[in-house]
Amino acid sequence: MTTKEYNEIVDLWADAVFRFxxxxxxxxxxxxxxxxxxxxVLWKQHADIKAEKxxxxxxxxxxxxxxDFIRKQKRLDYVEEIDESAKGGTSDYQSDLKEVLDKALDTLPEIQKSVVLLRDYEGYSYEEIGGILELSESQVKVYIFRARQALKKYLVSIHHII
Amino acid sequence: MKVNLDNYEAFLIDRVEGALSPSDEAELDAFLMLHPAIKEELALYEATLLEPDTTIVYRDKDALKKKDGVVIPLFAASKWLMAAAAVTVIFVGVRFMNNTAPEQSGAAYQPATVENTVPQKDTEMQDENADHSFHLANTAPQQQMAPVREDVAPQAVRPLLTAQGIPVKDIEALPARQLTPRLKAMDMDAMYAYNKGYNYENMMKDVYEPADNNTIVDKWNDALATVNDMSSVLGLNKKQSTDAAASARVKTTSIRILGFEYYNRKRINN
Incomplete structure (x- = not known):
């Protein structure tokens, strides 16, 4: 990958990876x-990596x-705290599906969240997600299944509250 | 597979995922005709598909972009940096002592690391117009290594490694690696430790894996680029700025330099 290609990758994917x-x-x-x-890291390895990869x-x-960051910062605990406060706020009328889904997303374990974000945001195949997260294709499928079930369950619970 | 009340959820999810075969699609449709209430569940699963929030963007992408050639970084003062610089100066002093006392070391030692520039530090810093960047093509690895005082480097590095969360005891417990003469000349162990920075797990893993020569040469060049960065940290380079990203990079660079020095000394002494 050339410097020019690297800079194009910045333009193309910085937003997406940041969002993820x-x-x-x-x-x-x-x-x-x-x-x-x-x-x-990408820049350091750019000479060895093809642009399409x-x-x-x-x-x-x-x-x-x-x-690594989460482990270091123990942010998992922090996120759980956020979750708790989010759950406490469900008495507020949540009409926006996006907002509800956003909160539902936070209830998922990290790995399920990553899998479903790569799937829905980036449209990656199960195989590609497996490659990125170092999981087997069947593991990805199981995580997707669990994530969708959990998201649906959350939607149902919110629906009942509303 | 036949759709039934025990397994239909998997079919609903696969439909939402677009993973059903045409025959399974038809089977699911037939099942939904028999159980219309389950169509609501399907609608809920469809609602779980997330859409990217395009209002979330990475600001200042230009800061991520690179130019061809060696990038000279930049400097923002910090306590950490001061400590790193101080320790590096100690290393430099040790190396310099070794360089100036060949009768003690018994070898001509001229490693292509930061200390190459430091003996000229005073005069260079007085020259405002000097180009202090390193030239990678002109800095080939040297073939011979002189012993370095083991008692100085680990002691000096320890608090900095600890500050970065690197378990020093584990590093010290690593056995010496057997290197071929060529790889030894390339200073591979040091390059690996250096390049891996403070990612301890990778360092542990990769130091003990073989690598091809191209990788080693790449790592060598990368190391020299980092040394070039370090020269900025030490004030050897005039192209400075107070960019926050630069400050972070300087911090990373510093620990890499220290990791490099530590491994270099450890290997040589083994």
Whole structure:
């Protein structure tokens, strides 16, 4: 990958990879740090990576950076706290499906969240998601299944409250 | 597979995912005709499909972009940086002592790392117009290594590694690697440790895996680029800025330099 191609990757995918990370960390500066670090890694390896492989390399690197970050910061606990406050707010009328889904997303375990975001946001196949997250295709399928079930269950519960 | 009340959810999800075969699609349609209430569930599953929120964007993408050639970074003062610089100066001093005392080391030692520039530091810093960047093509790895004082480097590095969450005891427990003469000349172990920075797991894994020569040469060039970065940290380079990203990079660079030095010394002493 040339420098020009690398810069095109920045234009094409910086938003998408940022969105992927931000939806999971829920913290703009932390998400920026993770994404910036992923691009640094991509740049360091750019001579060895073909442009067509760069996107999945970028997502994979960002994902693993994020996991490292979460472990370091113990942000999982923090996210759970956010979840609790979100659940407490369900008495507010939630008419916007997007907002509801956003909150539902936060209730998912990290891996399910990553799988479903890659699937829905980026349209990756199960095989491609497996490559990015280092899972088998059947594991991806199981996570998708569980994630959709959990999201549906959340929608049903909100529907009842409303 | 026949759709029934026990397994229909998997079929609903597969439909939403677009993963049903035409025959399964037909079977599911027939099942839904018999159980119309389940169509509501299908609608709920369809509602679980997320749409990207395009209002979420990465600001200032240009800061991520690169130019051809070695990028000279930049400097923002921090306590961390001061500590890193101080320790690096200690390393430099040790290396410099070794360079100036060949009768003690018994070898001509000229590693192509940051210390190559440091003996000239005073004069260079007085020259405002000097180009202080390193030239990668002109800095080939040297064939011979002199012993380095083991007692200095690990002690100096320890608090910095600890600050980065790297378990020093585990690193010290690593056995010495057997290198071929060519790889030894390339200083592979050091390059790996250096390049992996503070990602300890990768460092552990990769230091003990074989690598082809291209990888080693790449890592060598990468190392030199990082040394070039470090020269900026130490004030050897005039192209500075107070960019936050640069500050973060400087921090990363510093720990890499230190990791490099640590491994270099450890390997040589083994």
């Amino acid at each position: 990370i931000f939806k999971q960390l829920r913290h703009e500066e932390d998400a920026r740090d993770v994404v910036q670090n992923a691009f640094e 760069a996107k999945s390399y970028l997502f994979s690197t960002a994902y693993h950076n994020m996991i």
